[in-house]
Amino acid sequence: MIEVLSSAALATVQDMGRTGSLRWGVGTAGAMDNLALAAGNLLLGNDANAAAVEIPVFPFKLRFDQDCAFALTGADCAARLDDAPLLPWWVHQASAGQTLTLGLPQGGMHRGSRAMLCLAGGVDVPEVLGSRSTQLRGAFGGHEGRALRRGDALRAVGEGQPCRTGFGLVPPALSLPLQADGLPAVRVLPAAEYLGFEEASRAAFWAGEWKITAQSDRYGFRLEGEALRPIAPMEMRSHGIVPGVIQVPHSGQPIIQMRDAQPSGGYPKFGTVIEADLWRLGQAPIGSRIRFVECNWDEAVAAQDEIEAWLERVRRMVDLHRSAPRMN
Structure with missing residues (x-):
């Protein structure tokens, strides 16, 4: 207790x-x-x-x-x-x-x-x-x-x-580091409405630093950086979303859905933080800055395989400790 x-x-x-x-x-x-x-x-x-x-x-x-x-x-x-x-x-x-x-x-x-x-x-x-x-x-x-x-x-x-x-x-932040230009980074898959944004905005998303603002919590991380501008206004019906989805409201400042995210929303989807990197994002402090790294489906799957391999190494290490004779 x-x-x-x-x-x-x-x-x-x-x-x-x-x-x-x-x-x-x-x-x-x-x-x-x-x-x-x-x-x-x-x-x-x-x-x-x-x-x-x-x-x-x-x-x-x-x-x-x-x-x-x-x-x-x-x-x-x-x-x-x-x-x-x-x-x-x-x-x-x-x-x-x-x-x-x-x-x-x-x-x-x-x-x-x-x-x-x-x-x-x-x-x-x-x-x-x-x-x-x-x-x-x-x-x-x-x-x-x-x-x-x-x-x-x-x-x-x-x-x-x-x-x-x-x-x-050894913690995964040290065993599985990921940085871009000296900042913590997470990998992102472009999502359904990605090509609906201006080319300059798409480039700025990958090249820029993004601040995690004080308006961030378990529901979502609100970011601050160069505004993402759509080629034309996008009005969408509410649709299913999951943790990791990056939505762009009218302000152009992205919101990343986190673990307590509601299961639906109507903002355009710019990208999705891959499952293998959600833990990195979950540990990013309020006020800190992060970078995004573009990846494809095969790279996202490989990243998840790397996570599973790390957990398997931990499992083997724990088994060795538990099977070792106790010292008096």
Whole structure:
């Protein structure tokens, strides 16, 4: 059992997301950095879709009310267990009564913006439509369908169960770097209305820097840069969209749909951030600048294969640690 000691931290319970419900108008939700969640669950030997606590605002503090193994992935937040500093992307053991504190993200360009706290066995909340993810707009899933607040208590499925600790891994931001002209980058597939924009705007999209504005959240990232101008006005019926889709409203400043995106919208679709890079975007801090790299379908598939290969290496490493004799 853990008890949240912070207020207004916007932390939520998330798993890999709610699939199969878009036809009912229910978005996917899920972890903004699904790679951090997957790695944390692998480190603990959890089910691949076990739920964890996603933390986007710092400092954040909680207390362990029972012994529990846990892993910290995502942003390096100078974590401390009581007074002891903790390594990021590492498996730790907490004893009943100890306090975990997460400070401001560290690490310069790779500092990230969200930490993932994975607990042994996963966070024990009810499934709703096949997922434990918090859907904030619908106010369901997760813990009472809302962000966590001071005094909330969450139980871990694996509380008290033995778990190998004291090991970790190199984070994917270092193992799988992607930059363009010294800035973090994500790869984008041109979308249905891409050719409906002026050639100069298409060129500017790939060549320019884009700022993630303060009007960004789990629903969508609003960008600031050179306005994207259509060749002619485009009026469209509302149609299906998914996380990663880049839409262009009348202002010409793009909006990237994120994990809590609504399942439909009527703005023209300029491009789509590939699935393999959504975790990179999910870790981009508000106010930071990013670049876009054009890719094709085959390159997008190859990028996803690279992610799967990295996870398989993590899985093999964890198996080696778990099978190694324990030192007395």
